[in-house]
Amino acid sequence: MATPIRHDLDLLHTSLLTGKLPRNLSWADTVELIGQIGEVQPHGSDEFVFVVGTQRAFFKQPHTHELDVEEVSRLRKFLREAGPTRVAGEPGQPCRMVVVIDHHAAHVYQDFNRKVPVAEDTVLPYDPFGFHHHLIHRKEAHYKGDRVPEETSFYEEVAKDLLPANEIVLIGHGTGKSSAVDSLIEYLKTHHHNISRHVIATETADLSALTEPEIEAIAKRHMIVVV
Structure with a gap:
């Protein structure tokens, strides 16, 4: 064994x-x-x-x-x-992630299950999950029009962060083409099917008014808390 x-x-x-x-x-x-x-x-x-x-x-x-x-x-x-690696016989440890995303940036919160010490300013102190926070900015380009066309490298960077996750919750605003969540889901289904299978919920919210405790509440509503 x-x-x-x-x-x-x-x-x-x-x-x-x-x-x-x-x-x-x-x-x-x-x-x-x-x-x-x-x-x-x-x-x-x-x-x-x-x-x-x-x-x-x-x-x-x-x-x-x-x-x-x-x-x-x-x-x-x-x-x-x-790719994700797990030693045979190892009990599955949930790796939970929340992505708050619009067409300009993605905030990726990863659950370390409170087993690592506070590191610099990356830990959200209110959070009993012990989420670490990583911000991914989209590289903007000069473009004439209503909205800059989707940049696949932006979604690829998010996908890389989601590699170890087995529970993913996506939070965004809008629907269809105005929703970065929908764009991310389509990108994952096309290019990272194994990651897309771990998306357990999506939420629509007013990101301009969304607070960190509200992000935590959304995570707790959808994710299995391991005691």
Whole structure:
């Protein structure tokens, strides 16, 4: 029977997929994480092959024993391309996300189930779920007309954040072409069907007046709270 991934490594994996790039990421923790979710194969004296799912990549052991920013960024890209990974035999831990989105920006709230300490200013202190907040701005372009055409890279960035989620609630305003929620759902169905299956509810709200406690209330209404 496979050994379930250790909790601290599970949090590191989630952070690498969706959070801020970790600072001071040690080589030892990196090798241990990859060894838990895939394989680490020696390749020469200081180079290793990381294998997760169908993805393979070469990483060199740093002389400082910590990965620099470029290598951490490359590790994130590698893990995202490998896709969501769960060790066989590991009990399912809900990863809940709420997206508040219009055609200009998306606020992505991820539930870490209160198992990580408060980090900088990214945690919403009112929230018993322990949601972390990530803001994605859409890149605007000069355009003559009523509204800038949809930019697929915007929805792709949101999709990347939603990779580990198994419960997703979308909050927006308007309907049809005026609704960024509808546009996101269509994008997910077309390009990320596995993610779209985890959308459990959508809500329409006045985003200009929507408060953080109201976002929390919507999340609690739709999501299963694990005690």
